[in-house]
Amino acid sequence: MRKQVGSVGEATASINDGSRVLIGGFGGSGAPIELIHSLVDRFRNTGSPTDLIIINNNAGNGRVGIAAMIAAGMVKKIICSFPRSSNADVFNSAYAANQIELELVPQGTLAERIRAGGAGIPAFFTKTGYGTELADGKPTACFDGDMYVQERWLKGDFALVKAQTADRFGNLTYRFAARNFAPIMCMAASRTIAQAKDVLTDGSIHPEHVITPSIFVDTIVEVAAPEQEEVLVREERVY
Amino acid sequence: MAIPSGLSGPQIAWRAAQDIPDGAYVNLGIGLPEWVARFQPEGRQVVYHTENGVLGFGDAPKEGEEDWDLINAGKKAITIKPGAAFFDHSDSFAMVRGGHLDVAVLGAYQVSEKGDLANWRLGSKGVPAVGGAMDLVHGAKRVVAITDHVAKNGAPKLVGSCTFPLTGLNCISRVYTSLAVVDIDPKGFVLREKHAAVSLETLQSFTGAPMHIDGAVTDLIVPDLA
Numbered sequence: 247m248r249k250q251v252g253s254v255g256e257a258t259a260s261i262n263d264g265s266r267v268l269i270g271g272f273g274g275s276g277a278p279i280e281l282i283h284s285l286v287d288r289f290r291n292t293g294s295p296t297d298l299i300i301i302n303n304n305a306g307n308g309r310v311g312i313a314a315m316i317a318a319g320m321v322k323k324i325i326c327s328f329p330r331s332s333n334a335d336v337f338n339s340a341y342a343a344n345q346i347e348l349e350l351v352p353q354g355t356l357a358e359r360i361r362a363g364g365a366g367i368p369a370f371f372t373k374t375g376y377g378t379e380l381a382d383g384k385p386t387a388c389f390d391g392d393m394y395v396q397e398r399w400l401k402g403d404f405a406l407v408k409a410q411t412a413d414r415f416g417n418l419t420y421r422f423a424a425r426n427f428a429p430i431m432c433m434a435a436s437r438t439i440a441q442a443k444d445v446l447t448d449g450s451i452h453p454e455h456v457i458t459p460s461i462f463v464d465t466i467v468e469v470a471a472p473e474q475e476e477v478l479v480r481e482e483r484v485y
Numbered sequence: 486m487a488i489p490s491g492l493s494g495p496q497i498a499w500r501a502a503q504d505i506p507d508g509a510y511v512n513l514g515i516g517l518p519e520w521v522a523r524f525q526p527e528g529r530q531v532v533y534h535t536e537n538g539v540l541g542f543g544d545a546p547k548e549g550e551e552d553w554d555l556i557n558a559g560k561k562a563i564t565i566k567p568g569a570a571f572f573d574h575s576d577s578f579a580m581v582r583g584g585h586l587d588v589a590v591l592g593a594y595q596v597s598e599k600g601d602l603a604n605w606r607l608g609s610k611g612v613p614a615v616g617g618a619m620d621l622v623h624g625a626k627r628v629v630a631i632t633d634h635v636a637k638n639g640a641p642k643l644v645g646s647c648t649f650p651l652t653g654l655n656c657i658s659r660v661y662t663s664l665a666v667v668d669i670d671p672k673g674f675v676l677r678e679k680h681a682a683v684s685l686e687t688l689q690s691f692t693g694a695p696m697h698i699d700g701a702v703t704d705l706i707v708p709d710l711a
Contacts, residue, residue: 275556327615330614350613354536354581354617354620357573357574360575372582372623373582375653377653379651423538427573430574457573
């Protein structure tokens with residue numbers, strides 16, 4: 247078993263045009279900045295990957311990470327719950343110019359659609375959104391006297407996540423609230439790529455402490471000094 | 486008629502905080518609802534949940550001591566208290582939808598007499614963003630709203646039916662406003678407390694649906710919080 251690769255570019259090399267990519271992160275915490283920027287680098291050098299469908303809670307902050315992908319013009323569509331923020335100018339401009347599609351999903355429904363995708367459940371019912379414009383056109387059903395909306399699973403060709411520690415098997419832990427969507431995204435992708443601050447080469451993460459079990463992780467790459475998105479945004483860094 | 490000034494935002498939050506019982510697990514919406522935590526009555530222990538995956542968080546850290554991997558759903562830096570837990574989004578919204586939270590306190594653009602809430606979008610313009618609002622209204626055992634009684638343009642925010650895009654149907658059980666505390670039951674709005682400076686007639690004239698009286702109406706009394 248060899249899941250560890252030597253560089254972020256190598257880790258993301260198989261992401262191609264039109265891929266659906268689940269990307270971990272919520273607000274400024276948990277974005278796998280180095281993995282994302284490796285895609286921006288390749289796009290700038292080769293014109294690929296482009297027409298990506300990105301699944302994330304937000305639609306990019308500042309001018310780094312997902313915002314840098316959108317600014318580069320390599321994102322066709324974003325599926326998210328909260329594209330509006332004080333630092334979402336890049337998305338806002340692209341959206342106003344009809345250069346990017348948006349599928350807006352309530353946050354908990356987004357999480358459950360991803361979890362369902364990872365768990366092999368093609369659809370489920372939730373009260374969330376019933377009677378609102380976000381449920382327009384979706385099937386509804388009554389269970390025990392209450393109305394529910396049917397939602398479909400959401401899967402990705404790839405998932406990119408930021409872990410704190412990985413072992414060589416691909417077991418992962420996270421740091422504080424940076425965990426957010428990462429564990430369910432690891433489950434819901436055909437191929438999951440994790441960057442980790444530490445990759446344990448001898449020994450492994452204690453089985454009681456594993457958050458994401460290795461079966462959900464295909465590729466790991468060590469990024470020993472990862473950038474933190476909120477810090478980059480506050481420093482007004484541009485990638 | 487001039488809009489009665491009534492309570493300030495923090496005073497509305499203070500009044501809502503008095504009803505949160507010891508031992509409750511609580512989610513506070515972004516903005517004014519966040520103030521509720523500051524007015525938690527002494528002697529009560531409340532565990533706060535934030536949708537991005539933290540249970541048991543405390544005050545904001547001092548400036549310069551932020552750890553930006555420790556944030557709340559409003560993307561603000563937080564600290565954690567003894568007994569805190571981190572979890573992923575799936576577990577977080579299982580806590581929400583699964584009925585495990587005792588109270589959710591949310592802001593409102595409009596609340597209808599049927600308990601419908603509109604609080605995520607004011608029209609069809611601009612970039613829509615919903616976040617966890619539509620999930621939070623379904624699940625907490627008790628969902629309450631805090632808001633000014635009247636919009637800045639003079640329009641009632643307590644209405645017969647919402648005209649802004651809905652967040653959820655039949656989900657709000659009590660509204661704390663700048664002028665009143667109002668329960669929502671099958672009759673519609675039921676007045677529980679009223680600001681002493683406004684008459685019942687004035688209150689009704691700034692409310693978009695009948696305000697029912699069912700039992701005692703007491704004065705809405707809060708500290709100055711100056």
